[in-house]
Amino acid sequence: MITKVSRPNLLRRKNLRPVAHLTIPTWIFLALVVLIPFFYGIYISFLNINLASFLPPSFVGFDNYQTVLAASETWSTLRITLIITLIGLLMQIPIGILLALVLHENLRGTKIFRSILITPMLLTPVAVGLTYRFMFDTDLGVINWALGSIGIEKVNWLGSQTSALFAIIIVDSWQSIPFVMLLVLAALTAISSSLYEAARVDGATASQIFRRITLPLITPTLLVITMIKIMDFLKLFDTLFILTRGGPGNATTTLGLWTYKTGFVFLEFSRAAALGVIITIITLPVYFLWRRASKGVR
């Protein structure tokens, strides 16, 4: 048995060798653009580089990490990042599943509806952020105009932490739900129709079919979506920057935006690198979970 299994593997390996050689330039390129900057980032997080100081950098050990971890902004921005992530996931995944289930039914007009639904995915986040910024404008925005027409008083959408966070999640969801929907739809298509037919013959209700068949079979896909979305939320920047710039004050500043401000506004490059390393450490478990979930999907 062992020889039977291992021989084709050996053959496959032999066949793959020339192909593997062809990928060497890509690996070199990846090393240049990913690995070297990554390790250089870790290296400079132990120095004291400030672009405005013009002093030669010196080794400061864990000083940057101590400063960053002692700063209240690090924790408040991490908290904001987690809030956006949690509420975003709770909003985007159920709505995405719901839309996928509706599209999976192949009702009349599904094709047009599907095309319309994926349009937000095609737009650049900056354009989306700018459009929504005008829409959320307290005095001139269409949202307040619509609310006003039904007698609801103007809401200062971007003027307080709660409403601004809500607005950010709405905008991100508008762009991300189609992505969730498409992946779930692909997972639904992969489920054999014979399972549904058998369940119906056994007298299962629609709710039971969803809980006992659909949900368990799309769970690996949902896990992958969740991991991808968590990583997306951790690096959320463009829409947020255009929409609120992290304001009012720092009320909607995420850890990613705070890292940007530290590096490119305060010009504290080493401190920003330390924050980057911390974000990487936070992201690592998510990455490993994603790897596991991906295996499940395969």
Added chain:
Amino acid sequence: MKGKHLLKRRNFKVVALVAAAVLTLSACSSDSESGGEVGGEINVFLIPSPSSTSIQSFIPEFEAETGIKVNVSETPYGEAHQKQLLSYNQKAGAYDIAQFDNTYLAPFCQAKAMLPLDSYISGSDEYDINDFGKGQQDYGKCKGETLGLTLSTEPMIQWYRTDLYEKLGLTPAKTWDEYYNNAKKVQAAGFGGQIMGFGPNVSWWWMTLVWSFGGALYDENLNPVVNSKEAVAATDYLKKLLEVSPKGAITATGDDTTSKFLGEDIGAMLNYSGYYGMALDPSINKNAGKIGTAPAPMGTVDTTHLAGWNIGVPADAKNPDAAWKFLEFVLGKTNSVKYLESGAAAIGRQSIINNADLVAKNPYLPQLEIPSSSRIERYPQIAVWPEFEVAAIDAVTQVLTGKQKSQAALDALNEKLKPILAKEPKS
């Protein structure tokens, strides 16, 4: 074959001699046109703005007149200063002229990144530094040296709607109490009372008020003093103004503030004069002909918050003499009217401020005349200002959104600023 070669060699010599003669003659003619001093080419670093557009409009004429080739690279504000710092740090000599915000004068000064221009200025009748008011002559100075010429003069001034004020029998405020009362009356009449940017640029207005109320941001030893009773009073007043502002003002940037004032019915606005270009644009200004300007109201201390662009010559410039020639050409007295008319924010030259024709077209120009009695306050000249500013904006926003009282927020800010200011090199 040999004869042919000889002919060719002879021909080559002739061609070489003619070429050398032509080159020498053209070089001489170019020198004679430019005064025989400088030539070559210069690289100009600009930041997209009306001033930048105006500068570029002079290039063809300058090149034709001097033979100096001018190359321009524009970089958006968000990364412009970082790019300059990187270039100066590497002593790359990439730029001969660079536009920069006055807030970056301090880090450039500490790094000795810019060439002192005093010897050029003192020897130039064309630039004529005495055409500027006494206080404004120092706008680009750091530690006694001029590191940047004034590219725009932008005091924080009072803007008001002449039609609304006339209808309600109001006059531009001279004190902060009057300013608030005017706004209240305009609001009672069903309009927006006044507007300032209470959003991500709130520091502009907050520090204007702190200075005007007699406070300061830090003392001479760089200890923060933002929780003084004057600063608390200024912050309380800022919050009070929010009550007489349109709702959207809480998130407004500098640009939003101006757009709202020019596009809606709002009684008054406090903003930099440099925004007046927007008032001249009929697609933005729905209230053309109804915009008046006046000096900012006065608090317990007569101060003028002065902002604006600088432009200078980096210390590592490869062609500083040609760079100065270009700056003198664009920003000198001869072309100063043309400079303004090509869309730039005005430079506060006496010859411009007192030019009746220009004032008729740009009624705000008299506001650039800052009386000698008024103490000019610039953006804090410290390298850690960006970090200071973000902390200040956060604290002031806590007050404006009602999360904290002024005293508590400013006490906390004062503590937060101590380690930030401690990083600033003591001069």
